[in-house]
Amino acid sequence: MLSGHNKSKPGTVVHFNNSHCAMGNCMENESVVPVNNPTFDPKTINHTIDVYFYPLSPPSRAALMLIKALGIKHNVKIVNIMAGEQMTPEFLKMNPMHTVPTINDGGFILWDSHVIMKYLVEQYAKDDSLYPKDPKKGAIVNQRLHFNTTTLFPKLLDYCVPVLFNNEEPDPNKATKFEELLNILDGFLKNQSWVAGDNLTIADFAIITVVATAEIKMPIDLYYLPGSAPCRAVLLAAKAVGVELNLKLTDLMKGEHLTPEFIKINPQHTIPTMVDNGFALWESRAIMTYLADQYGKNDALYPKDPKKRALVDQRLYFDIGTLYARFADYYYPVIFGGAEYEPAKLEKIKDAFKFLEIFLEGQDFVAGNQLTLADLSLLATVTTFEAVNFDLSPYKNVVNWLARAKAAAPGYEEANGKGAVIFKQMVENLTKK
Structure with a gap:
């Protein structure tokens, strides 16, 4: 999802005033998900999944959150995309698209955070509550994931990247466009606890990392x-x-x-x-x-x-x-x-x-x-x-x-x-x- 960029402006972070969607109150700390809930009791695996991860990447954080929530044994491998580590021959051999997150599950290589999360639930979760098999429920989760990957996250990047990496002044028009999407997200959350209904799903894992990134305050x-x-x-x-x-x-x-x-x-x-x-x-x-x-x-x-x-x-x-x-x-x-x-x-x-x-x-x-x-x-x-x-x-x-x-x-x-x-x-x- 997130590939390499040029040098970042020190100390610059991003904030949108109305990015306080309902799920943010339930998942204020991205790493806090109840691992003792029976929903997250995984099938036993005898190996450790390698997770190629960059901490600043919302998609990376979403995948790692889910892995931790499922209780899957994992080995985090930090890929410093600012230093170009995703462009090494070793990484390109594993993932020719040179993106993070990427996982290696016993020799099975997979990238794209949404695909990774779907795979992990289907392969290791006790039940399908995080990614329902019911066609209608699953379709709503997919719709929210597509909203994130094609609309919400790209608009956040469109606003952030020029500020963070090119030392440009914030563009208020781009901020407004992102805030309009947050209003749409608020609509999804009306009268329900989570973005795809009344149960936590992988769509929440994906979207909360984007919203949490947007909530950080930019110095005035x-x-x-x-x-x-x-x-x-x-x-x-x-x-x-x-x-x-x-x-x-x-x-x-x-x-x-x-x-x-x-x-x-x-x-x-x-x-x-x-x-x-x-x-x-x-x-x-x-x-x-x-x-x-x-x-x-x-x-x-x-x-x-x-x-x-x-x-x-x-x-x-x-x-x-x-x-x-x-x-x-x-x-x-x-x-x-x-x-x-x-x-x-x-x-x-x-x-x-x-x-x-x-x-x-x-x-x-x-x-x-x-x-x-x-x-x-x-x-x-x-x-x-x-x-x-x-x-x-x-x-x-x-x-x-x-x-x-x-x-x-x-x-x-x-x-x-x-x-x-x-x-x-x-x-x-x-x-x-």
């Missing part, structure tokens, strides 16, 4: 600079939500945000920019709310209650439209353009901090008494003010909140503290007289 790409306050706000949100980010350093000074490849992802060529399984998004607060909605274990960071959420949104807009905007208006012309400070702009910053002081009156965090995305966003901004030595001491509520938020934010130092230091060092280098 984040194009960022560690010193950037908006980027640090996203890092804080990701830590709080508990999602892994694949960080892609994007050097604005070198124009890496202006390359054709980056502009194709984000025509506004801004950072942070996120790519989640082909879905591209920019603007830090939009990314933060997406991560909380998509991956949050609960709604504490971004409440679903309309009034509570509106208050969090108001604070987020206050940050981007007022506090951070006034920071940029006052400091950036000096830091990056060598301009003189304008006192009137400094007064606007002080007014913004007076607003924040009022927001915090009588409560622990900016939108209530629990940490939300608004705190994380403002935390990145206020620590940026700290980095340029802005005097926060007149704002007692802000000072107390800042200490509280730093302590409450998961992974604060890694997500924000180090980046704020980098920003401070950059400012000092750029403003040396």
Whole structure:
């Protein structure tokens, strides 16, 4: 089924949000099948079956699962298809199609996982429950196997192979096509426990390995600079939500945000920019709310209650439209353009901090008494003010909140503290007289 490919991209795996079919709950661990069930009591054999196997191959795993479930004595022989071991003269002599899985049952050579599974049940299983002899029941099992081999598995490969082995960006259209097939699979499973009826069959063994492969999570790409306050706000949100980010350093000074490849992802060529399984998004607060909605274990960071959420949104807009905007208006012309400070702009910053002081009156965090995305966003901004030595001491509520938020934010130092230091060092280098 699965033949050789080129070198894989390290750490890249695949996930589809709706791939939670009913049988996945029954077979979460592919190797866990009840071998003490009388259904799986095999005929006695006096030899060991050789199984030529590659761990990343869903068809290989399906065949090995069944062999283990049947309790057949076997010898696993790993074939590293990345190293071309399926192309050796010895392997080609055994299987001229050079595919895995392949079995050697006492000199009888067989390949193709579905054929192998049918053979093993007919040859060694106590009864025919895994592959019924009844024409109608057997036909349904065959139909599900053909659905897997001609439709489900090829569409998974069509999506995965360019990402895993050619370093291409995920194609959302291909992801959608695979998800449509999962919806069909959900239809098969409606009102029944297994894909071909109310009994486990070899069709379940074949399909569960494909679905399990699709359930693995792909790290989210984040194009960022560690010193950037908006980027640090996203890092804080990701830590709080508990999602892994694949960080892609994007050097604005070198124009890496202006390359054709980056502009194709984000025509506004801004950072942070996120790519989640082909879905591209920019603007830090939009990314933060997406991560909380998509991956949050609960709604504490971004409440679903309309009034509570509106208050969090108001604070987020206050940050981007007022506090951070006034920071940029006052400091950036000096830091990056060598301009003189304008006192009137400094007064606007002080007014913004007076607003924040009022927001915090009588409560622990900016939108209530629990940490939300608004705190994380403002935390990145206020620590940026700290980095340029802005005097926060007149704002007692802000000072107390800042200490509280730093302590409450998961992974604060890694997500924000180090980046704020980098920003401070950059400012000092750029403003040396």
